[in-house]
Amino acid sequence: MTDTAAAPAQVPLVDYLVLGDRPHLVAHQCTSCGARFFDRRNACAGCFGTSFEPAEVATEGEVRAFTIVTFAAPGVPVPFVSAIVDCGGTSVRGNIINTEPDPEHVKLGMQVRLATFSLGTDDNGTEAIGFGFEPA
Amino acid sequence: MAENVYILGINMTKFGKHADKDVVDLGAEAAMAALADAGVTMREMGILAAGNLMNAGAGFGQRLQKQIGQTGIPVYNVANACATGATALRTVIMAVKSGEVDYGLAVGVEKLAGAGLLGGGGSAKKDGKVWEPSGRFGAVAPTDGRIGTDAMPGTFAQVGMEYGHKYGGASFELFAKISEKNHAHSVLNPLAAYSKRFTLEEIMGDMMIAYPNTRPMCSANCDGGAAAVVVSESKLRTLSLEQQRRAIKISASVLTTDPYEEACQVLPNVNTLTRNAAKIAYEQAGVGPEDLNLVELHDCFATAELVHYDNLMLCPEGGAVDFFNSGAPWRDGSTPVNVSGGLQSKGHPISATGIANIWEVCHHLRGEAGPRQIEGAKVGLAHVIGLGSACGVHILEKSAA
Ligand SMILES: [Zn+2]
Numbered sequence: 001m002t003d004t005a006a007a008p009a010q011v012p013l014v015d016y017l018v019l020g021d022r023p024h025l026v027a028h029q030c031t032s033c034g035a036r037f038f039d040r041r042n043a044c045a046g047c048f049g050t051s052f053e054p055a056e057v058a059t060e061g062e063v064r065a066f067t068i069v070t071f072a073a074p075g076v077p078v079p080f081v082s083a084i085v086d087c088g089g090t091s092v093r094g095n096i097i098n099t100e101p102d103p104e105h106v107k108l109g110m111q112v113r114l115a116t117f118s119l120g121t122d123d124n125g126t127e128a129i130g131f132g133f134e135p136a
Numbered sequence: 137m138a139e140n141v142y143i144l145g146i147n148m149t150k151f152g153k154h155a156d157k158d159v160v161d162l163g164a165e166a167a168m169a170a171l172a173d174a175g176v177t178m179r180e181m182g183i184l185a186a187g188n189l190m191n192a193g194a195g196f197g198q199r200l201q202k203q204i205g206q207t208g209i210p211v212y213n214v215a216n217a218c219a220t221g222a223t224a225l226r227t228v229i230m231a232v233k234s235g236e237v238d239y240g241l242a243v244g245v246e247k248l249a250g251a252g253l254l255g256g257g258g259s260a261k262k263d264g265k266v267w268e269p270s271g272r273f274g275a276v277a278p279t280d281g282r283i284g285t286d287a288m289p290g291t292f293a294q295v296g297m298e299y300g301h302k303y304g305g306a307s308f309e310l311f312a313k314i315s316e317k318n319h320a321h322s323v324l325n326p327l328a329a330y331s332k333r334f335t336l337e338e339i340m341g342d343m344m345i346a347y348p349n350t351r352p353m354c355s356a357n358c359d360g361g362a363a364a365v366v367v368s369e370s371k372l373r374t375l376s377l378e379q380q381r382r383a384i385k386i387s388a389s390v391l392t393t394d395p396y397e398e399a400c401q402v403l404p405n406v407n408t409l410t411r412n413a414a415k416i417a418y419e420q421a422g423v424g425p426e427d428l429n430l431v432e433l434h435d436c437f438a439t440a441e442l443v444h445y446d447n448l449m450l451c452p453e454g455g456a457v458d459f460f461n462s463g464a465p466w467r468d469g470s471t472p473v474n475v476s477g478g479l480q481s482k483g484h485p486i487s488a489t490g491i492a493n494i495w496e497v498c499h500h501l502r503g504e505a506g507p508r509q510i511e512g513a514k515v516g517l518a519h520v521i522g523l524g525s526a527c528g529v530h531i532l533e534k535s536a537a
Contacts, residue, residue, distance in 0.1 A: 013283070014279065015275075016273065035398070063301075064298055064301055065295070065301060066297055068347035069345075070347070072285070073281075076281035084284075084298065084402055091399035091403070093402035094283055094284055108301040120263070122264070122265060126267050128276050
């Protein structure tokens with residue numbers, strides 16, 4: 001359990017987002033074949049190797065696919081742009097942020113870079129930080 | 137030597153709203169009609185495989201037996217996302233092919249009329265009062281909408297957009313035209329949930345769900361059931377000439393899952409497992425895509441239909457846009473695709489879908505499709521895909537007898 005008295009000022013939305021001066025994503029990389037996974041695996045889905053090491057994911061990439069979601073599950077604010085970004089060979093899913101969510105501003109092949117945003121502060125005064133991609 | 141297997145009887149209920157019927161009623165309606173179509177009863181069945189995805193733990197197969205005939209045969213309750221119906225059918229086919237049983241019944245049913253968005257969760261997710269990591273990614277808050285989309289319309293929109301990025305030419309208008317085709321086809325299908333033709337302007341101007349998919353470009357949530365009776369060739373040869381004449385040969389029955397590929401953890405790859413299933417199916421059946429007189433493929437969204445032209449090898453690799461623009465997949469084209477109206481108009485009662493598309497193909501191969509008959513149809517292919525992923529491909533042939 002977290003000691004609330006020593007709660008950090010910020011927490012990442014997900015554990016594969018590393019905060020600090022230079023926010024970036026980190027993956028579990030298979031030491032045999034190089035496949036990268038954002039969640040834990042017992043064996044590599046590609047080669048069944050069982051040894052993994054942390055690997056930093058490039059923070060710049062290219063939009064390989066996107067959609068502009070205008071109708072979502074209850075509680076999910078719309079519109080938002082969901083995209084698949086090729087970050088130097090590692091595919092990352094994230095929202096395209098800091099630009100208008102329309103097909104005039106979001107394009108296939110667009111160059112983007114990782115950016116963070118605040119989800120707000122909880123009752124302990126801790127701020128949650130999420131990530132997305134903004135036009136580079 | 138493994139047995140050849142045939143569809144002896146098959147049926148789908150009208151797809152749409154069935155407020156007065158529960159899943160057992162709908163499943164029973166389809167199953168009884170399939171048995172009658174086959175000219176047999178529950179007495180002959182050696183196995184029952186049944187699917188009802190939205191209530192997969194409820195033992196739908198046993199409940200169905202109590203409704204139509206309890207003979208003590210094994211029941212396999214299956215769940216495999218949108219490939220559930222195809223999985224039920226494949227289960228029965230494997231049992232008959234192995235020689236363990238002569239006859240089997242596969243049933244799929246779903247009640248989805250009025251259901252909202254699938255895949256993103258039905259009830260509102262709220263942020264907690266304290267950011268507390270939980271789950272596989274140690275998320276401190278819901279991620280749907282914050283780290284891309286979890287829902288089906290956006291997921292399949294990205295699948296189509298990815299194809300466009302790779303090969304070009306996949307505009308909003310092109311995807312809308314695919315939907316225009318399927319809605320036009322549905323006018324001839326009295327069992328479709330929606331049989332209304334839309335203009336391109338109406339489709340593009342309708343409510344946007346997840347760009348580039350507007351509402352008519354998404355599969356329709358509805359109620360429906362479908363069932364098929366499978367028989368071994370050796371048993372079929374003991375039946376009446378009429379039963380033999382109407383029996384449809386299952387030339388290929390294939391189920392695949394998605395092999396590991398980079399990116400599959402962030403966007404399900406619906407391409408490779410479909411291509412793999414198609415390759416195996418063509419080889420099993422000894423036919424090629426050019427031999428197909430009709431194809432029912434899994435157009436859960438207009439953006440999905442485009443990529444499956446390519447995955448099923450109906451066109452050269454990268455050629456799906458040209459294939460569509462040539463008019464090939466229209467009902468008067470060289471490879472008619474989704475002459476039933478597809479999931480966008482016929483509807484998508486999940487577990488029924490993978491048997492209903494087989495019914496559509498059988499209907500044409502038997503020459504019983506009425507006004508929407510594809511004349512002289514001899515070979516057809518039915519495809520479904522369930523995210524997660526599972527892909528079913530069946531190739532069916534008109535009986536020589
Ligand atoms: Zn590996």
